[in-house]
Amino acid sequence: MSARLNSAQPYVIGLFRIVVGLLFAVHGAASLFGVLGGAAGTEGGTIPSGTWPGWYAAVIQLVAGGLVLLGLGTRGAALIASGSMAYAYFDVHQQAALWPIQNGGELSVLYCWAFFLLVFTGSGALGLDRLFTRSAVVTRKPAGEQAPIAA
Structure with missing residues (x-):
């Protein structure tokens, strides 16, 4: 049973990352653009541009949440969000x-703790991080094979 659970772990982490990133990004979009109810207690449902710390927090929520949602730069975005x-x-x-x-x-x-967890787990499955790291990995020959000799 635990082997089946362990094999599902990257996918569950990926789904967790998607949900947390989406909710965080939507919270930032609501505060910045007044969508989905806007920011509570603000005129017009948005936080005035440049207001400290609310506007900056909303920008972090939108950008970091979007990056985490996509699984792109997950660890760094999650650290900033946390x-x-x-x-x-x-x-x-x-x-x-x-x-x-x-x-x-x-x-x-x-x-804070959900994003802190993602700093250590990474994006899991279903993230764009995996596409970029996979293409950067150099394929190595097994120990018994020789690499072709350049002329």
Whole structure:
């Protein structure tokens, strides 16, 4: 049973990455462009351009979420996304109370740890990262075969 579960692991990580990246990107798009309900508590449903830290956080959410969704530069994008959510938790939420359930920071904590996990697991299956790393791998001959001699 565990062998079957282990063989499915790259695909489950890939699906996890797609869902987390999509939700994060949609959150950024909602804040920046007012789609899907827009940003709560803002005029017109969008965050004014250049507003610190909300607008920058929304840009990170859109770009990093999109990259993670596609599985392109997953580890780097996930590291930036994880750090932005850690910042959001400690700068915004923890001032209100100690525990995430008390200060409304559960989503920031979950995103932070989900992206942190992706830093270590990578994109899994179904990601564009695999296409680029596969083409960059040099094919080696088995130990008994000789490489052709250049003339």
